[in-house]
Amino acid sequence: MSESRKLTRRQVLKGTAAAGALGMLGNLEWIGQAWGASDKVKMGFVFVGPRDDYGYNQAHFEGKSAVAKLDWVKAFDEEKVPETIEVQKTMESMVKLDGAQVLFPTSFGYFDPHILKVAPQYPNIQFLHCGGLYQEGKHPKNVGSYFGYIDESQYVAGIVAGGMSKSGKLGFVAAKPIPQVLRNVNNYTLGARSIKPNTTVHVIFTGDWSLPVREAEATNSLVDQGIDVVTCHVDSPKVVITTCEKRGIFCTGYHCNQSKLAPKGYLTGAEWNWAKVYMDYAEMIRKGQQVPHLVRGGLKEGIVRVSEYNQVVTEAVRKQADAAKEKFMSGGMVVYKGPIKDNTGRVIIAAGKEHIQTDIWLESMDWLVEGVIGSTKS
Amino acid sequence: MEVGWWGVLIAVLGGAIRIGTPFLFVSLGECLTEKSGRINLGLEGTLVMGAMTGYAVSLHSGSPWLGVLCAGLAGMVLGALHSWLCGFQRVNDIAVGIAMMLFGTGLAFFLGKPYIQPSAPRLPSIDLGAWSEIPQLKAALQINALFLVGIVVAIALAWMLKNTAWGLKVRVVGESADAARALGLPVDRIRILSTAQGGFLAGIGGSYLSLYYPFNWSEGLSSGQGLMAVALVIFARWQPMGCLWVSLLWGGAAALGPSLQSVGITGGYYIFNAIPYIMTLAVMIITCSPRRTLVGVPHELTVTR
Numbered sequence: 001m002s003e004s005r006k007l008t009r010r011q012v013l014k015g016t017a018a019a020g021a022l023g024m025l026g027n028l029e030w031i032g033q034a035w036g037a038s039d040k041v042k043m044g045f046v047f048v049g050p051r052d053d054y055g056y057n058q059a060h061f062e063g064k065s066a067v068a069k070l071d072w073v074k075a076f077d078e079e080k081v082p083e084t085i086e087v088q089k090t091m092e093s094m095v096k097l098d099g100a101q102v103l104f105p106t107s108f109g110y111f112d113p114h115i116l117k118v119a120p121q122y123p124n125i126q127f128l129h130c131g132g133l134y135q136e137g138k139h140p141k142n143v144g145s146y147f148g149y150i151d152e153s154q155y156v157a158g159i160v161a162g163g164m165s166k167s168g169k170l171g172f173v174a175a176k177p178i179p180q181v182l183r184n185v186n187n188y189t190l191g192a193r194s195i196k197p198n199t200t201v202h203v204i205f206t207g208d209w210s211l212p213v214r215e216a217e218a219t220n221s222l223v224d225q226g227i228d229v230v231t232c233h234v235d236s237p238k239v240v241i242t243t244c245e246k247r248g249i250f251c252t253g254y255h256c257n258q259s260k261l262a263p264k265g266y267l268t269g270a271e272w273n274w275a276k277v278y279m280d281y282a283e284m285i286r287k288g289q290q291v292p293h294l295v296r297g298g299l300k301e302g303i304v305r306v307s308e309y310n311q312v313v314t315e316a317v318r319k320q321a322d323a324a325k326e327k328f329m330s331g332g333m334v335v336y337k338g339p340i341k342d343n344t345g346r347v348i349i350a351a352g353k354e355h356i357q358t359d360i361w362l363e364s365m366d367w368l369v370e371g372v373i374g375s376t377k378s
Numbered sequence: 379m380e381v382g383w384w385g386v387l388i389a390v391l392g393g394a395i396r397i398g399t400p401f402l403f404v405s406l407g408e409c410l411t412e413k414s415g416r417i418n419l420g421l422e423g424t425l426v427m428g429a430m431t432g433y434a435v436s437l438h439s440g441s442p443w444l445g446v447l448c449a450g451l452a453g454m455v456l457g458a459l460h461s462w463l464c465g466f467q468r469v470n471d472i473a474v475g476i477a478m479m480l481f482g483t484g485l486a487f488f489l490g491k492p493y494i495q496p497s498a499p500r501l502p503s504i505d506l507g508a509w510s511e512i513p514q515l516k517a518a519l520q521i522n523a524l525f526l527v528g529i530v531v532a533i534a535l536a537w538m539l540k541n542t543a544w545g546l547k548v549r550v551v552g553e554s555a556d557a558a559r560a561l562g563l564p565v566d567r568i569r570i571l572s573t574a575q576g577g578f579l580a581g582i583g584g585s586y587l588s589l590y591y592p593f594n595w596s597e598g599l600s601s602g603q604g605l606m607a608v609a610l611v612i613f614a615r616w617q618p619m620g621c622l623w624v625s626l627l628w629g630g631a632a633a634l635g636p637s638l639q640s641v642g643i644t645g646g647y648y649i650f651n652a653i654p655y656i657m658t659l660a661v662m663i664i665t666c667s668p669r670r671t672l673v674g675v676p677h678e679l680t681v682t683r
Contacts, residue, residue, distance in 0.1 A: 210598035220396075221633070221640035224381060225641065243593075247517060
């Protein structure tokens with residue numbers, strides 16, 4: 001028995017030759033595909049986490065899925081790619097093997113040094129990064145960035161939360177006190193206080209992007225303090241949303257629509273709408289246009305949106321929220337209009353001064369607005 | 379109803395039970411394994427595998443309790459595999475444990491892909507706080523039957539290790555393999571059985587995470603609970619009842635950080651969140667002594683030999 005299992009050298013050589021021939025066939029097939037389908041726009045997406053996390057990565061994956069439905073687009077993705085040399089390998093293989101014309105590495109940490117290292121080697125390929133790190137003149141010409149003002153949606157969600165709260169106390173489970181998170185907390189608070197000036201927002205920082213047990217604990221202790229609407233800014237809001245539903249309070253979502261997880265309590269939520277961004281890019285590339293280096297936008301541009309209101313949201317609250325949404329849509333909304341104080345009583349924006357949405361000053365936010373109970377100090 | 383500062387106490391009480399239960403199961407499993415003279419570092423992988431299995435089975439069968447059982451069985455298989463591998467000559471149980479940890483988590487992530495999105499049936503809870511008028515206390519005392527099972531297992535394990543022939547055999551194998559062999563005890567078989575049972579308990583601990591609290595299957599579900607449980611066993615001095623107290627203490631301490639922020643103690647949350655770890659270190663430092671060895675430590679453990 002054991003004798004017949006032994007491979008002779010001849011057999012090994014034969015096998016190797018066959019495998020080689022197969023491999024070449026595979027290659028030929030690939031070339032054929034690349035040629036045959038050269039009219040398709042090929043887009044590659046890289047995600048740092050799982051595609052279906054009910055959060056940041058799922059929002060991007062939904063955008064990718066939308067663009068992949070177009071028959072003149074070929075979209076491919078890879079999930080759970082760490083922010084290390086791994087992402088460089090992924091990007092290179094998407095260019096070399098899949099023939100990607102444009103890459104969307106969606107995580108913050110992919111930019112420096114990974115995109116900056118790979119991009120110069122492929123000057124004909126576009127590298128579009130999700131985040132605010134790209135700088136004109138400093139970075140390679142085939143690199144660009146896109147991002148959305150999701151805090152606009154948070155402002156509207158804050159109005160809904162404030163309007164529906166009976167106690168006037170809202171809760172916010174946040175990962176880390178970085179500008180992007182603080183901007184969401186402040187917008188949520190300003191939104192709620194725009195209709196009920198006495199509303200407070202308790203913020204709890206968990207310390208990291210994904211800590212399910214601590215997020216559940218934070219939500220529970222907020223509920224114990226009589227808070228009746230909770231939202232969050234963590235990687236995957238699933239735990240916060242399901243815990244709110246279990247404790248029988250309202251919640252508002254983040255990143256993508258979580259209404260399925262909490263049919264009773266999910267009032268609304270701040271969502272990304274990457275489908276819009278990716279469709280626009282695909283269209284530009286198909287027409288052979290130069291892709292812009294910076295794409296920014298909020299509700300008006302359709303890059304972010306607000307989840308459909310739950311049926312329990314009252315007519316009066318809907319009206320107030322829709323009014324604010326309209327104002328954003330028309331471009332006439334300025335959230336950071338003085339006088340604005342922080343929660344220690346310091347005047348941050350003097351009366352008569354205002355900072356519009358695109359103001360770079362807002363991107364270095366390190367304070368919490370009056371009405372927030374919490375501190376950015378660790 | 380306003381509870382204010384009492385909220386912290388309620389959160390610590392509730393947290394002790396909510397967060398402590400998975401620690402209780404994993405540390406009991408590790409306690410039994412170490413009593414037989416092996417360290418199973420792979421329990422982190424077992425925990426994650428148990429969480430995934432429990433969630434998947436609960437989703438497909440509609441019965442969360444069947445999920446708990448299958449999670450235990452999955453853990454048992456991983457435990458048996460660990461001790462079988464360790465039974466070979468010159469195989470180091472710590473190295474195998476690390477391999478098993480990576481294997482368990484990797485396998486769970488691979489098989490668990492389709493279960494991140496769907497919502498599985500949740501384990502029911504028991505209202506121990508029905509007597510109370512305070513809704514916050516009621517919520518904190520909503521506990522899961524697994525916690526009660528854990529207490530029973532802890533008591534039973536303590537009694538069995540002390541009073542039964544089986545317990546004596548496990549302890550002899552853990553104290554001195556040579557003596558056990560001289561007595562004609564099947565050392566490897568006893569170790570395989572102990573480690574498999576330990577894996578069973580750790581798997582159940584995992585299913586508690588995914589099926590009750592925080593009730594979610596995702597790849598970030600465990601934040602090292604399986605590894606911490608190994609430290610807890612040392613903290614508990616290899617006593618099953620000690621595992622119970624230590625797990626409760628740990629759960630309560632882990633609840634302190636978020637609850638302090640909710641009452642307005644907003645600074646220093648990184649320190650408060652680290653309290654369980656600081657506490658463990660402090661106890662280790664206070665109780666260690668250069669003049670004597672640890673009380674209760676099985677002498678066959680590779681780290682003490």
